[in-house]
Amino acid sequence: MTTPAGQTDPQVSAEFISQARHLIREEYLPKIERCLERLADDQIWWRANENSNSIGNLILHISGNARQWIVSGLGAEPDQRERDAEFAERRLVPRDELLAHLRKAVSDIDRTLEGFAAERLLEQFRIQGTMTTALAAILHVTEHFSMHTGQIILLAKMLADVDFVFYDFSSGKAVYTWHEPKKSVNRKS
DSSP states (O other): OBOTTSOBOHHHHHHHHHHHHHIIIIIIHHHHHHHHHTSOHHHHTOOSSTTSOOHHHHHHHHHHHHIIIIIITTTOOOOOOOHHHHHHOOSOOOHHHHHHHHHHHHHHHHHHHHTSOGGGTTOEEEETTEEEEHHHHHHHHHHHHHHHHHHHHHHHHHHHTOOOOOEEOTTSSOEEOTTSOOOOOSOOO
16 A cells, blocks of 8 residues: 555545445445344344443444544544443343444544544554554454454354345356345344
8 A cells, every 4th residue: 555665545445445345334234234124132142151242332333443543543522432331231232223323433533534534644643542454444443443343244154043134046146235225023022
């Protein structure tokens, strides 16, 4: 993402930011939405044990983490994150409220990255008390969101006993299906 002179390559940098936005907004969020539409509130907040996280806790966590790193860290908005509270939550926050919270976080992240100048990718920012580049912050949030999306998918498959069919290979090539809403089953609320 730099030129031989050590300068940021604007085209590559802009594409990096665009891909991060796409992954969070168009791949991870819809997969989480697909999972939650198949679960009842009590399933969303189920924990295997006290040392495990529920899907609800994971959603609060990825929302808080991404807001802290992108909206506050790169966008200079006030950091109001309470990380411990993301994992301590035990109320059965309703699915629709939880999804609204996640969608708002993704919207704020997307807005911040849309307005972030690509030539600033190598600038240093103080996030979580340490200095990091914008590039590292965006990469961190993208991979962190991906990791927890995978955990949410695993838990949802286990709890709903369903294959979400995110990809259809019946034509011989991958067709992405996670944007297609599926009828809810197994919903108790």
